[in-house]
Amino acid sequence: MKADLVTKYIIDWLKDYHTKSGTNGFVVGVSGGVDSALTSSLCAKTGLRTLCVEMPIHQHPDQVNRAQKHIANLQRNFANVSHVRVDLTSTFEDFKTALPKAENHENLDLSLANTRARLRMTTLYYFAGLHRYLVAGTGNKVEDFGVGFYTKYGDGGVDLSPIADLMKSEVFALAEYLEVIPEILNAAPTDGLFGDSRSDEDQLGASYDELEWAMNYIAQGKKKELSTRQEEVLLIYKKLNAANQHKMKPIPVCEIPTALKL
DSSP states (O other): OOHHHHHHHHHHHHHHHHHHHTOOEEEEEOOSSHHHHHHHHHHHTTTSEEEEEEOOSSOOHHHHHHHHHHHHHHHHHOTTEEEEEOOOHHHHHHHHHHSOOOTTOTTHHHHHHHHHHHHHHHHHHHHHHHHTEEEBOOOOHIIIIIIOOSOTTTTTOOSBOTTTTSOHHHHHHHHHHTTOOHHHHTSOOOOOOSSSOOOHHHHHSSOHHHHHHHHHHHHHTOOOOOOHHHHHHHHHHHHHHHHTHHHHSOOOOOOOOHHHHO
16 A cells, blocks of 8 residues: 555545535544544644544543543644543443443443443534534444444444545554554554453454455455355354444435325
């Protein structure tokens, strides 16, 4: 990949979209992960106003430290970057208190994890509405169009997606080119939605390199003898892709036959 040319292309795309939208800049949720670090770096390099938002909810200290160090690094290098921290922990706890009890429910942990992502989306759009900014998404191609590893109307609720055509390996390559801090480049990818240090690989059952291989393998339509692990990864990928189609396809609309409306 030609990192310099891809970087310029995305920055130009962001500036063009911004101009056509008539808005004032970008708002990005910064988590301490490589995807949000790359997205915020690209937005910063447009020279347009870029608001980086920290939104911890019982966040692991390592994730908080990485996010803060990345934002501080951006602010040292870009005068157009600002920062706000909104601790949503008490909001999340108040929300849980208001809900009916559901202890021991098999879907409780996942439902609450997705609730965290949706609280963050609401926060980003608060600032977007306040300043007339665009919410810049941080999803990559494997997450957004491969396995659907994001929260519907959470981190999937954005105005534009500057890195959604980049595989995870390409995200790392661009992040390294843009000199994202080593702590982020070396950290195991995690969505940070469970308040612990579990990685994305722990949840998915496969690494991003493996899922990227599966995505490319299916797209190329090649048939060849696979190892036992490759067969496992292919099964994981296909299962996740099928289960999360509801996120990746447009919302189904019940179209009423004209004859029934006359």
